[in-house]
Amino acid sequence: MDGAVNPRGEADFDVERIRADFPILATEHRGKKLVFLDSGASAQKPRQVIDTMIRTMETAYANVHRGAYHLSETATAAYEAARAACARFLNAPRPEDIIFTSNSTMAINLVAHSYGRGIMKPGQAVVISEMEHHANLVPWQMLRDGHGTELRVCRITDAGELDLNHLAELLADGKVGLVAVTHMSNVLGSVTPATLIARMAHEAGAKVLFDGSQAAVHRRVDVQAIDADFYCFTGHKLYGPTGIGVLYARAALQKAMPPFLGGGDMIASVTFERTTWAEPPAKFEAGTPPIIEAVGLHAAIDYVEAIGLPAIEAHERALVDHAMATLPHVEGLTIYGKAQDRGGVFAFALDNAHAHDLSTLLDRAGIAVRAGRHCTEPLHERLGAGAGTCRASFGLYTTKAEIDYLAEALASARRFFA
Amino acid sequence: MDGAVNPRGEADFDVERIRADFPILATEHRGKKLVFLDSGASAQKPRQVIDTMIRTMETAYANVHRGAYHLSETATAAYEAARAACARFLNAPRPEDIIFTSNSTMAINLVAHSYGRGIMKPGQAVVISEMEHHANLVPWQMLRDGHGTELRVCRITDAGELDLNHLAELLADGKVGLVAVTHMSNVLGSVTPATLIARMAHEAGAKVLFDGSQAAVHRRVDVQAIDADFYCFTGHKLYGPTGIGVLYARAALQKAMPPFLGGGDMIASVTFERTTWAEPPAKFEAGTPPIIEAVGLHAAIDYVEAIGLPAIEAHERALVDHAMATLPHVEGLTIYGKAQDRGGVFAFALDNAHAHDLSTLLDRAGIAVRAGRHCTEPLHERLGAGAGTCRASFGLYTTKAEIDYLAEALASARRFFA
Amino acid sequence: MFDDLRDLYQEVILDHGRKPRNFRRLENGTHHARGDNPLCGDKMELWLALNEDGTIADAAFQGRGCAISMASASLMTETVKGKSVADAHKLGEQFRELAMTGTCPHCAAGLEDEMERLAPLSGVHEFPSRVKCATLAWHTLNSALDNQGKEASSE
Amino acid sequence: MFDDLRDLYQEVILDHGRKPRNFRRLENGTHHARGDNPLCGDKMELWLALNEDGTIADAAFQGRGCAISMASASLMTETVKGKSVADAHKLGEQFRELAMTGTCPHCAAGLEDEMERLAPLSGVHEFPSRVKCATLAWHTLNSALDNQGKEASSE
Ligand SMILES: Cc1ncc(COP(=O)(O)O)c(C=O)c1O
Numbered sequence A, B: 001m002d003g004a005v006n007p008r009g010e011a012d013f014d015v016e017r018i019r020a021d022f023p024i025l026a027t028e029h030r031g032k033k034l035v036f037l038d039s040g041a042s043a044q045k046p047r048q049v050i051d052t053m054i055r056t057m058e059t060a061y062a063n064v065h066r067g068a069y070h071l072s073e074t075a076t077a078a079y080e081a082a083r084a085a086c087a088r089f090l091n092a093p094r095p096e097d098i099i100f101t102s103n104s105t106m107a108i109n110l111v112a113h114s115y116g117r118g119i120m121k122p123g124q125a126v127v128i129s130e131m132e133h134h135a136n137l138v139p140w141q142m143l144r145d146g147h148g149t150e151l152r153v154c155r156i157t158d159a160g161e162l163d164l165n166h167l168a169e170l171l172a173d174g175k176v177g178l179v180a181v182t183h184m185s186n187v188l189g190s191v192t193p194a195t196l197i198a199r200m201a202h203e204a205g206a207k208v209l210f211d212g213s214q215a216a217v218h219r220r221v222d223v224q225a226i227d228a229d230f231y232c233f234t235g236h237k238l239y240g241p242t243g244i245g246v247l248y249a250r251a252a253l254q255k256a257m258p259p260f261l262g263g264g265d266m267i268a269s270v271t272f273e274r275t276t277w278a279e280p281p282a283k284f285e286a287g288t289p290p291i292i293e294a295v296g297l298h299a300a301i302d303y304v305e306a307i308g309l310p311a312i313e314a315h316e317r318a319l320v321d322h323a324m325a326t327l328p329h330v331e332g333l334t335i336y337g338k339a340q341d342r343g344g345v346f347a348f349a350l351d352n353a354h355a356h357d358l359s360t361l362l363d364r365a366g367i368a369v370r371a372g373r374h375c376t377e378p379l380h381e382r383l384g385a386g387a388g389t390c391r392a393s394f395g396l397y398t399t400k401a402e403i404d405y406l407a408e409a410l411a412s413a414r415r416f417f418a
Numbered sequence C, D: 001m002f003d004d005l006r007d008l009y010q011e012v013i014l015d016h017g018r019k020p021r022n023f024r025r026l027e028n029g030t031h032h033a034r035g036d037n038p039l040c041g042d043k044m045e046l047w048l049a050l051n052e053d054g055t056i057a058d059a060a061f062q063g064r065g066c067a068i069s070m071a072s073a074s075l076m077t078e079t080v081k082g083k084s085v086a087d088a089h090k091l092g093e094q095f096r097e098l099a100m101t102g103t104c105p106h107c108a109a110g111l112e113d114e115m116e117r118l119a120p121l122s123g124v125h126e127f128p129s130r131v132k133c134a135t136l137a138w139h140t141l142n143s144a145l146d147n148q149g150k151e152a153s154s155e
């Protein structure tokens, strides 16, 4: 299979060595080798992450922040080290700029409450885009309906790129309080020009949030270079455990925002009459946090950083190039999204085959792809694919041979439904 | 050590066999065997839970609900089986009455938003008690300050029991929309008379929520027998993973309540203008849920059910009886809480030794206890222990020998600070 | 490559999926419902025309969905025509059992021929995430009969 | 049983913990702050009286807390009396380093005697969750000097 040296010269990206780290890739399903092309929904976990979680539970587990005893100190240190790792991963100025949540969805809901309801005024507007995941759409609808903000939707071009002229129009009246857009589409793979968007938002007096659920997995993110106010990602897509998400929020905003959830560990002092909040980020982390998950996420970050985000990006770019060179030869296949700057995700449809039927066939061949609308119903309407599409998404363990196999299976499926 | 047959005749509660299931109990800390008396903050994890989580990540992991392929179907079935296990564990009528959250704190915040803001009217009141954990206090303060409800605090007696006469008074004017009280205090161990409280609440036209974070670990809970409207617990205290909590909510209430968090998987249909919600419980579970954690929690429930909640309760009652017979012999020791019905948790203080100093000493002897106010600051003021206490809490792996060792260490600590 | 899927996608399914019968609006319908499977984006609209005596005179549908859901709706409209409302409900129950388990040991007497006709869909029971595709039409039928105008959902 | 804890709880610590010096209100104070460690419930109130020339004429505190935090506050008030504000800040920085690492290689010349006096608290560095107990008094000092009236927190 491919690996070792590839045309772009990432000689040290040895995909077979990487695959050996993922126990699930060695499993068979109904007698077929697993070809997992659904990493965009959730990625598989390397041995390094699994082992770290085991070790924590077997030797170093206790609740954090609450105990003065040795085991709790150890657990607290590990939890805080995970925060520092996330800060490094995003190049956030300080560990305290990182808030742990349960997933990206919760991170965005937190911003919708603590910044949206807490700081924005009714009548101000939130700008999202046509290609947002429901996680970055529904919270803003709920804010609109509950708080009286306006919701503006920035168009995308037919190539699947953010329409920056439209964005400029939407920002022109100065009423926008927040631009909340994806950093990479989970359907089209399009990467948005984050630095430019942030500059446009800031010039119009708005803050900016990037949904980095996909982007952070596929390329190096630098929140300071982008000048992001908020940036989120989710652990389970970054080869880490479920149950943990990450929100970067600029220190001054964390200070200004009221908390979202109430409970233990987020207060400085409590009486029945009055409560004062702890300092950020504790203020935003109510209750027992995802301790084992934070430690697992730390291991996942160490894992991808050891491989190197640039190497991962190059590997996935090579995969996308290969897919775009190979798949169009399959008769009757439509591929969605033609953005210049794109990551290892794309949606597709086959004439005469409904996405759901197609995914059942591919599954029979051992290929896991998603079918449906991938939590982007409005985008699918926009694409004229309201009935749904299939989506393939690559991970660092994906090979060109797997893409060739997908092409073969698609050609065969076409004959099946002919 | 104790085990095998004990005076109460639970012949088959073999604590040594149970201890062998918990890898961490075999570890040493600074040369001392671990005596873990902080299970009330978070319990240790048995091999059965750890192995299930490993197996899931190694052989059966994918995102749930979103894929038509085999691996995703397997993961979805496992996630839904965990929901069914939680329903059985609480004797909820149907699996769909269970909502997964990230912890108890989130479960209570969900109720404070979806029921509190969603259904309650400003001017209505929430009744809590003097012995609530901050998780069941701060969300109601935030509701009061944001929604205009009143917050009423039911007194406890000097024995540490809920003052039912006072509860009756607080309910008398019919303005109470919700009674939200602990089912077992995390400081005093007091178990509250849930069935009676629910009846009183319902007769006054109020719904009732029980914070079962402690109770569900220590005895069998039957939400139908209690007639609870809401009941929550948290995975990590039940020998399961962090990152998952459970909310039982009566079906009719789930139907009536608006959702709390917005995102994927909780919608039926989305356009930019308007979103319709999925059926409960999906409506309340936005985003990728704690999949690995749900499977781990399922294993934890299977584990405690195999031992049997009645056996666990009897074991812990024997431990408490032993502690109450032994520890008062330590000179200068105060034990807080004297409720008739109590579980394996108690707070204590030693004359001339601040709780924090005491816990550092005990830690040196290998004993893990918590020092502080255990997220119950108002209760500590009520107890005249505003500077904090130490707390010992038992798990199913706790032995009488460990309690004897605690007594010895306390006597020695007293000499140290004399 | 996919020969072992011929059990699920029998020729009759592919045929009904490609050319669903009764795929039209019913202008003179007496009952109507929409059905929706949010997960896959399947949507359908169902019309029924009942006779005075309560039997189903006509049934028709429109919508979009996978081969399984289109074929199931097509076969359903064919099967319920001429049946009493009670029999239509009974068929729905039995069909759901068939779709979930692959067999229907409790299938009541008197409807054997109709169940025979629906049998090609029984292969779906091996595909848990596809069962809903097959049952959506029947959910929608229920909601048209019970509860005029309310949306059905197979979720 | 606890002999190896004598490094942390040296006799001077236990003595200052039991009988803290300068434990009183300062009626004629010029500076004041509250300090709070929410985790353990430690609370303290600190008063300073500064001379015209900016040296610290008097320092006193009240509050509740563990032996470490009481002893640290007691030693701190003794140590800063007569010092300039700049020296008090410098002592605070050096003390925090001592508490966190157990040594203070960068300790500036000129304050050796004062650091010597604070040395008994250096054992705290082996107890990460107790470092805050030792530094709370110095955080409170900073906030009294910098920022009249604002609460300090060692969180
Ligand atoms: C009685 C009680 N309620 C609520 C909680 C909060 O649980 P969690 O931190 O898992 O949300 C706890 C434990 O910390 C508790 O003991």
Ligand SMILES: Cc1ncc(COP(=O)(O)O)c(C=O)c1O
Pocket: A040, A041, A103, A104, A105, A106, A133, A135, A136, A182, A184, A185, A186, A211, A213, A214, A234, A375, B264, B286, B287, B288, B289
């Ligand atoms: C772009 C994007 N945003 C948000 C999410 C939501 O992530 P989660 O479900 O982990 O909250 C996803 C993935 O589902 C995504 O792809």
